[in-house]
Amino acid sequence: MRGSRGRMAVALIAVISGATVISALLGLEFDIERQLTQQFRLLGANVVISQPGSAHALPSWQASAETLGSPVLMDQAPVLAQIERMPGADVVAAAPFLYVVAHAEDTPVVVAGTWLDQTRGLNPTWKITGHWVRSRDDEADCLIGRRVARQFSLAPGSSLEIDSLDRSAEVRVAGVIDAGGTEDSQILVNLPVAQKLAKTSAAGQIELVLMSIRGTSTAIGRYTEQLAAALPGYSVRPIQVVSQAEGNLLDRTRLLIALMVVLILVLTALCVLATMAALAMERRKDVGLMKALGGSISRIVALFLAEVGTLGAVGGLIGSIGGIGLARWMGLRVFNASIHARWDVFPLTIALMVGVALAGALPLRLLGKVKPAVILRGE
């Protein structure tokens, strides 16, 4: 390397640059599943448990007073008990739901009975004015959607009377939520309140359970199957939109990363190739001398390959370190989350860079054609 510092520096910069980007991409590749999983968990619930036959054109939790159909109810006790008992999943939040069409100031409105202490965990993207309800036993407080707040001129601290048939409940608004969906038109109360507003037979009854489980789509699918087996007669299914979107995005992101890695490897190899071609020409005289001294082409090329291999290893190592920083930056920019440093990226990047550097050393084959007598004659 001492002989051609300029050229080798150019090749080293190419290898470091390539290694930095590849290391960052590999870091992303290895961490992408965890990152995407986290991102998709931000979308909220990903498993729903209900009675078979309760499927509507719209899920109840996305329905308005006009579109909410007749619910098929189920006993809450066995379902919730089974969820408590089921091991093997990282449950972020889980809550039963019972939907009732009630009236406020003679206007129909959907009242969703749930566990309000789980609302935030199930819906991490919701924004709130006021405060969350921290207890599922609190029958005095409720959350209301922003459209409900506007329609009835309500604000945190306001009182609201809800009527359903001959039953009524007076609740205080703890917070106004901005869900960006149909929940903006709903009143969320704790489950006992909704059960009292519903017909008498709804005591201890729920329509569905929503769960937010942290994990890959495969892990969630596995957990869903286990829960379905433990709850025969119930419909336990992943929320397909989220799961499929996660799987598709993961596949596409991985393909994109793989293509970029291949492209960068090829570009780096081409840069090393150009440098090595120039180096081979530059060192023809040295090679002629080495041959005159009895150097076989295999031993001479071994010297050059040792240089190139060292170049790849050093460039790969430096690039791997740089790649950690780049991966973190990309993680923050793309996923708004930090990418974990993966040490297994180091040997992989270094091995790739050594391989690319050696592949780029193909022009060294030209050295086999050098005739020592011709070189020493100065031709």
Next chain:
Amino acid sequence: MAPLVEVENLRKEFGNVRALDGVSLRVEAGEWIAIMGPSGSGKTTLINILGGLDTPTSGSAIVDGTDVARLDEAGLTRFRAEKIGFVFQQFYLVPYLTALENVMLAQYFHSTTDEREARAELERVGLTDRIDHLPGELSGGEQQRVAVARALINQPKLILADEPTGNLDEANEQIVLRLLGELHSEGHTILMVTHAPEIGQLADRRIDLAHGRLARSPAASR
């Protein structure tokens, strides 16, 4: 006892140019031979063939029992590594390797490197203090002494020196010639190309070439 070098009717043509035209000669082991003649007389071509750097068009050139005319590329490479030590007019040191590394390079091509031996060889040619210097940091005479150390490191059967003092001032010329004299007295066989008659006189014998043919091969006294 068979001669170390035996050349029979050696011819070498470069296109239409006949560089060697039926040269025959013998060199006994331990001889110091001066090959002389005007430019273009075939001196360098002769030692290039004897050193396995070039192949003859016809004839034979047997060195230590090996006919270099019959060797393939790999055989010539091995032959150069094991039997020949070259000293060139232009020194031909690898510029980015130190004196020590230049000597060890020849070891590497022969078999394995031995730093201790390489240091000892450089000390022998009087370069104890210059071992870790690059060629660019050495005088011409010092560079040529590194080249001599490199030529000797693998204990070759034959030392081929092409104008070894051609690029040196008088002081360095004397140092290198004294070194060659020492090698000769130790029993090394030396074929030295030179233009200078006074240097040629130092050899045991002088071979004159003209137009690719032997002009004369007189016995010479020291």
